[in-house]
Amino acid sequence: MFLRSIRLKPISGSMPNYYPFTIPAIRNLKELSFHSDVTFFCGENGSGKSTLLEAIAFQCGFHTAGGSRHNRYEVHASNSDLGEHLQLSWLPRAQDGFFFRAESFYQFASHIDETDEDEYKSYGGKSLHQQSHGESFLSLFANRLNGKAIYLLDEPEAALSPQRQLALLRVIYDLTKEGGAQFIIATHSPILLGYPGASIRLFEEGEIVETEYENTEHYSLTKYFLQNRERLLAELFKEEE
Numbered sequence: 423m424f425l426r427s428i429r430l431k432p433i434s435g436s437m438p439n440y441y442p443f444t445i446p447a448i449r450n451l452k453e454l455s456f457h458s459d460v461t462f463f464c465g466e467n468g469s470g471k472s473t474l475l476e477a478i479a480f481q482c483g484f485h486t487a488g489g490s491r492h493n494r495y496e497v498h499a500s501n502s503d504l505g506e507h508l509q510l511s512w513l514p515r516a517q518d519g520f521f522f523r524a525e526s527f528y529q530f531a532s533h534i535d536e537t538d539e540d541e542y543k544s545y546g547g548k549s550l551h552q553q554s555h556g557e558s559f560l561s562l563f564a565n566r567l568n569g570k571a572i573y574l575l576d577e578p579e580a581a582l583s584p585q586r587q588l589a590l591l592r593v594i595y596d597l598t599k600e601g602g603a604q605f606i607i608a609t610h611s612p613i614l615l616g617y618p619g620a621s622i623r624l625f626e627e628g629e630i631v632e633t634e635y636e637n638t639e640h641y642s643l644t645k646y647f648l649q650n651r652e653r654l655l656a657e658l659f660k661e662e663e
């Protein structure tokens with residue numbers, strides 16, 4: 423592990439009334455500590471997961487649209503509104519790492535096309551644009567992520583089939599089993615959240631709280647859907663009286 427905790431720096435005067443401080447979980451954030459090689463951020467859409475992950479990436483020196491410290495490319499709105507306000511505590515400081523961001527992956531792939539001089543060795547041997555969406559995600563995870571480093575992944579499951587989500591779990595397992603790598607992952611995937619021993623942080627009701635896998639809605643709703651599909655869909659599609 424590298425990153426031990428993050429803390430919102432004290433803000434002089436009253437709490438600002440603009441983004442990102444309008445997000446309840448961010449507004450109330452004081453300190454968040456990490457105690458597991460794999461930490462998940464989960465919670466409803468718009469609860470602040472990406473905002474916080476992006477701010478951590480900013481403080482790590484990674485490109486906030488995705489990449490490492492070495493990636494420099496222009497992309498619309500690549501700043502981090504929260505980044506400057508966050509303080510990171512390391513032990514030891516990670517020398518390397520990568521920020522994966524599903525929403526700006528296309529721009530990252532174009533940047534690699536323009537700059538790669540290594541026959542795409544870190545990306546499965548061919549342009550990320552010449553692979554399917556899911557193939558390109560997994561190529562990056564399986565090849566670009568390696569060694570002792572901090573990896574920040576924002577919705578890595580976005581293009582992955584269930585089978586490839588399992589493959590990603592294996593990548594995470596291989597990189598963490600010798601205590602070498604640390605992952606912080608924002609996800610909605612009930613498959614990824616099932617990683618053994620992971621710490622799950624739920625963004626809910628203005629707080630970020632630690633919870634168990636079985637207590638997440640991702641787990642319970644998916645389980646209920648699979649076990650009661652017909653009943654649930656009948657209820658969902660019921661005509662208004």
Ligand SMILES: Nc1ncnc2c1ncn2[C@@H]1O[C@H](COP(=O)(O)OP(=O)(O)OP(=O)(O)O)[C@@H](O)[C@H]1O
Pocket residue numbers: 441445465466467468469470471472473474608
């Ligand atoms: N650049 C921005 N300017 C203003 N508001 C923003 C900006 N980016 C995000 N927001 C708002 O901040 C809130 C949190 O967004 P964020 O992307 O962090 O959520 P999230 O938990 O990652 O959601 P999702 O699961 O849908 O990816 C949302 O209500 C969003 O509309």
